[in-house]
Amino acid sequence: MTGQILQKNFSFSVTFAFFRWYSRRETKIFPAVLSYLSSVKEVGSMKTCMYLRKSRAEDLSDSTGDTLRRHRETLEETARAMQLTICGVYEEVVSGEDLYARPEMLRLLRDVKDGVCEAVLCMDIDRLGRGTMSQQGVILETFKEAGVRIITPQKTYDLRDEMDEDYTELQTFFARKELKLIKKRMRRGVERTAADGGYLANAPYGYEKTRAGRLPTLKIREDEAAYVRQMFLSYANGEGTPAIAAFLNACGAHPRRSEAFTRGAVMNILRNPVYTGTVIWNRRRFLRSGGQSPGCRKIENNREQWVVTHGKHPAIVTQELFDRVQARMRARSKPSGTGRELVNPFAGLIRCANCGGLMQLRPRANRPGGYLLCERAGCCPSCDFSDAADTLRNALRPLLRRIPIQPAAPDPCDQKREYLLLKAEKRLRTQEGRLCTLLESGIYSPALYEERRRILLAQREKLSEQLCRLPAAPDNPQRTKDFTAEDALDGASPAEENRLWRLLVRSILCRSERGPDGHHVSFEIQLRCSPDV
Numbered sequence: 001m002t003g004q005i006l007q008k009n010f011s012f013s014v015t016f017a018f019f020r021w022y023s024r025r026e027t028k029i030f031p032a033v034l035s036y037l038s039s040v041k042e043v044g045s046m047k048t049c050m051y052l053r054k055s056r057a058e059d060l061s062d063s064t065g066d067t068l069r070r071h072r073e074t075l076e077e078t079a080r081a082m083q084l085t086i087c088g089v090y091e092e093v094v095s096g097e098d099l100y101a102r103p104e105m106l107r108l109l110r111d112v113k114d115g116v117c118e119a120v121l122c123m124d125i126d127r128l129g130r131g132t133m134s135q136q137g138v139i140l141e142t143f144k145e146a147g148v149r150i151i152t153p154q155k156t157y158d159l160r161d162e163m164d165e166d167y168t169e170l171q172t173f174f175a176r177k178e179l180k181l182i183k184k185r186m187r188r189g190v191e192r193t194a195a196d197g198g199y200l201a202n203a204p205y206g207y208e209k210t211r212a213g214r215l216p217t218l219k220i221r222e223d224e225a226a227y228v229r230q231m232f233l234s235y236a237n238g239e240g241t242p243a244i245a246a247f248l249n250a251c252g253a254h255p256r257r258s259e260a261f262t263r264g265a266v267m268n269i270l271r272n273p274v275y276t277g278t279v280i281w282n283r284r285r286f287l288r289s290g291g292q293s294p295g296c297r298k299i300e301n302n303r304e305q306w307v308v309t310h311g312k313h314p315a316i317v318t319q320e321l322f323d324r325v326q327a328r329m330r331a332r333s334k335p336s337g338t339g340r341e342l343v344n345p346f347a348g349l350i351r352c353a354n355c356g357g358l359m360q361l362r363p364r365a366n367r368p369g370g371y372l373l374c375e376r377a378g379c380c381p382s383c384d385f386s387d388a389a390d391t392l393r394n395a396l397r398p399l400l401r402r403i404p405i406q407p408a409a410p411d412p413c414d415q416k417r418e419y420l421l422l423k424a425e426k427r428l429r430t431q432e433g434r435l436c437t438l439l440e441s442g443i444y445s446p447a448l449y450e451e452r453r454r455i456l457l458a459q460r461e462k463l464s465e466q467l468c469r470l471p472a473a474p475d476n477p478q479r480t481k482d483f484t485a486e487d488a489l490d491g492a493s494p495a496e497e498n499r500l501w502r503l504l505v506r507s508i509l510c511r512s513e514r515g516p517d518g519h520h521v522s523f524e525i526q527l528r529c530s531p532d533v
């Protein structure tokens with residue numbers, strides 16, 4: 001800060017020296033002085049944006065609010081001393097260095113481009129970005145192009161000045177190195193904590209954070225832990241997760257991050273080994289999706305990569321009860337995901353009209369067929385799946401009928417192969433005829449004739465076998481013109497049908513109501529393309 005002011009004062013004192021010298025000598029230096037003066041851009045009263053950020057990867061000992069407040073005070077002091085006009089404050093806490101995960105930085109870059117400010121005030125040049133080289137390049141290039149200066153309490157940078165640019169790049173290079181080091185140190189710290197039985201993540205339901213000496217760990221929250229025990233006991237005694245969720249909600253239990261317990265929330269608790277006093281670390285990792293869209297993808301690590309330790313925190317349920325619950329869960333679970341064949345041709349399309357959630361096909365306990373159920377317990381009554389599928393198919397069929405389809409032309413390669421095979425067969429037949437002539441004219445002995453005939457026969461058999469394997473040509477060419485997309489439904493598997501519906505339909509809203517006069521189910525179909533295709 002003082003450096004900046006000294007620098008400014010110095011340039012002005014130089015100017016005054018010029019003036020004094022000029023007024024004494026009256027040389028022709030006046031135009032030069034004028035141009036010099038106009039090039040000295042006064043830093044004070046510059047329209048400035050303030051950028052503050054705190055990374056989760058630093059100052060573990062310090063709380064986020066403290067750091068940001070301290071930084072803000074320093075910057076405000078700098079702004080006052082340099083007489084900057086603050087025209088916007090951008091403040092964020094970032095957990096990664098990815099530019100696209102830093103909404104405030106993106107907003108700042110947009111504003112810089114739009115010419116909102118002439119300078120950006122920040123704690124350190126590396127506060128602007130320590131991400132990848134290319135992303136840092138994006139940030140610095142945007143500042144440079146807009147002619148926006150970077151002001152820190154230590155120094156002001158003008159990126160259009162080559163020296164300043166070099167210096168900035170060098171500094172960001174070291175910042176990246178430092179970040180790498182911090183990350184490594186953090187990871188080691190987390191690993192050690194987990195190995196010592198400490199717990200670093202957010203406290204799960206039933207627990208709250210505490211410290212055992214220096215080690216972060218958990219302690220039981222008795223009000224919530226009672227519900228956790230209830231969940232394990234009820235499930236082990238044969239109750240289903242929806243019933244458990246409904247019971248908990250009726251008791252007035254509140255999960256931490258949502259309004260009410262759902263089937264899924266109960267399931268997550270029942271599966272979490274933390275309740276037996278175990279700590280599992282490195283269970284999953286997060287992939288940040290590239291590009292502009294924010295968001296993470298969770299990936300479950302292999303079991304060999306997990307670090308499982310005996311935690312320092314007390315257990316809420318016994319290992320024996322936990323094992324019983326897991327055993328019952330395994331017995332009831334149906335294979336899911338990629339290994340299973342799709343059953344519901346409308347999978348991913350039918351949504352609950354009440355809450356907008358996806359309706360799921362669930363099997364009936366003791367009868368064939370299934371029913372569609374909204375994921376939110378008690379949101380809307382379920383409806384029979386095969387009735388729903390029939391209704392939807394009947395509603396959509398006329399649309400498919402209006403889409404004419406040209407069946408794929410026969411493969412020219414197959415046609416050529418067929419031609420060659422037929423030709424070979426013809427040649428064999430001529431050879432067979434010639435065999436008889438050779439026998440009759442006494443050139444072949446009967447034994448030789450038999451052997452030759454057997455070889456030819458075997459060859460012919462092989463040929464006809466290959467002919468059979470060729471795909472059949474369309475046997476009725478004039479039928480082609482009446483093919484429609486509806487024909488694709490014949491004999492289509494649910495997965496194939498699903499692909500068809502997904503192309504045609506955007507979503508299907510299912511309204512299911514149980515009134516005094518019976519159960520009413522209605523659907524509202526939103527198409528992807530217009531109905532008169």
Ligand SMILES: [Zn+2]
Binds near residue numbers: 352357375376379380
């Ligand atoms: Zn619903």
